Amino acid sequence: MAEFGHIDILVNNAGLIRREDALAFSEKDWDDVMNLNIKSVFFMSQAAAKHFIAQGSGGKIINIASMLSFQGGIRVPSYTASKSAVMGVTRLLANEWAKHNINVNAIAPGYMGDQQYPAAARRRAA
Known part of the structure; x- marks a missing residue:
């Protein structure tokens, strides 16, 4: 705010996953997973929305959910629950804040390859 004077968009992209049988x-x-994946989404969105309303110009919020919001998954109980909650909170905030010209949506990506992915694929193949 100090440098640019306003906020136009918030992307809630932080995420944590822990793997273990339920x-x-x-x-x-x-x-740990719930605090980062859903609690931070709600309170960051709330803070941004207050600025959007004060600015009088509306704004955009994009939340990162997961395909596991719809599929369930295996060995990721808190991740699946948290990303399902992201979808629910996204719908709630979209409904509640539309009157303030605040657009709230979510993206639900699938699996992403990263530096850890090749090692995991080799372990599964062994």
């Missing part, structure tokens, strides 16, 4: 999943891992 029967062995720890409360700490659950809380």
Whole structure:
């Protein structure tokens, strides 16, 4: 705000995943994932919306969900729950803030290859 004077868009892209069978999943891992993946989405969106309303110009919020919001997944209980919650909160905020000209949407990407992906693929193939 100090440098540019206004906010036009917020992209909630931070995310964390922990892998473990649901029967062995720890409360700490659950809380860590939920705090980053959904709690931060809600409160960052709330903060941005307050600025959008004060500016009187509306704004855009894009949340990053996951295809697991729709599929469920395996061994990622808190990730699946948190990204499903992102979809629900996105719909809620879109409905509630439309009157302020604030557009809220989510993108639900599939699996992404990264530097860890080749090693994981080799382990699965072995």
